[in-house]
Amino acid sequence: MSQSFGHHPQGFYALMEVLGDWIVGLPLNGESASVGAASQAGTGKMRVAVVQFSGHPEFYSAATNTWSGPIVDSVAVSPVGVGAAGRLSGMSSELSADINWHENNYLEGGTYIARGLKRAAAIFSSSSPVDGRKRVLIIFADGKLEDTGSDKDIMVQARQTLDGLSVQTFGIVVRRFTQHTQTDLDAEATLKPILSEPRADHYYNLLLD
Numbered sequence: 001m002s003q004s005f006g007h008h009p010q011g012f013y014a015l016m017e018v019l020g021d022w023i024v025g026l027p028l029n030g031e032s033a034s035v036g037a038a039s040q041a042g043t044g045k046m047r048v049a050v051v052q053f054s055g056h057p058e059f060y061s062a063a064t065n066t067w068s069g070p071i072v073d074s075v076a077v078s079p080v081g082v083g084a085a086g087r088l089s090g091m092s093s094e095l096s097a098d099i100n101w102h103e104n105n106y107l108e109g110g111t112y113i114a115r116g117l118k119r120a121a122a123i124f125s126s127s128s129p130v131d132g133r134k135r136v137l138i139i140f141a142d143g144k145l146e147d148t149g150s151d152k153d154i155m156v157q158a159r160q161t162l163d164g165l166s167v168q169t170f171g172i173v174v175r176r177f178t179q180h181t182q183t184d185l186d187a188e189a190t191l192k193p194i195l196s197e198p199r200a201d202h203y204y205n206l207l208l209d
Contacts, residue, residue: 012106014208015140015174020099023048029090036087037129047088049123050098052076053116054107071151073107075115086119088127111143111187114151114158117194121161128165135167139194142174144186159194169196172204180205 029045039047055074057067077086083097120137128135147155162169171191175184184205195202 011142011176011208013103016099016103018208019050020096023095023099024092026092028092028095031090033084033087033089033091033094033127035090036127039088039090039127039129045090047090047127048095049084049086049088049120049127050077050095050102051086051116051119051123052102052105052107053111053113054109055112055115056109071112071115071147073109074112075119076102076105076107077119078102086123088123110146111141112147112151113139113141113145113194114147114154117158117162118154121158121165121167124165124167125161135165137162137167137169139169139171139191140174141171141187141191143183145190145194155194167196168202169194170202170204171195172206174206174208176208178207 026048027045029039029047031039031047053075055071058069058072060067078098078101079085082101083089083099084091084094089095089098117139124135124137159169171194173184173187173191175181188203188205192199192203
């Protein structure tokens with residue numbers, strides 16, 4: 001996510017607090033992330049994984065005040081030994097540790113989603129058993145998706161993988177003001193094409209106050 005809101009009480013840190021509260025109230029299945037694809041979750045229970053996306057071009061020119069080159073620092077998950085370490089987990093303690101790690105490791109930068117989407121697809125591929133359970137991806141964004149060139153190809157491939165795994169992809173644009181700004185509209189226009197159909201049913205605009 002970009003820095004459209006600034007820091008707490010709005011923006012990234014506020015969103016992390018909202019997600020932390022949300023996780024506490026979920027009907028989690030109690031399985032550790034280490035279970036992976038061997039999950040035996042019962043009906044009505046769930047597991048969650050947390051992936052942060054952002055990024056910026058690698059090279060900066062002070063002379064022209066411009067960035068160029070490949071996108072770096074574009075995806076982050078908690079490291080091995082911390083929380084769920086970028087895997088699906090049904091334990092609130094692991095997921096709370098994930099949220100705390102992300103709060104302390106804010107990527108900042110721009111809104112580049114390609115590698116985050118690819119990472120999400122990989123999590124479903126490696127950790128979610130094929131047993132009829134529902135798979136859902138929720139994307140939060142606060143600005144226009146900036147992926148271009150080869151990154152758009154990565155987005156297409158990830159979207160195809162998610163579709164092949166029957167993942168329902170929802171998108172939420174987090175906005176600061178009561179009135180919709182051009183930033184909000186740009187975020188909506190670039191986010192909707194990567195959501196599941198019908199897109200109107202998979203999109204929400206959230207005022208975060």
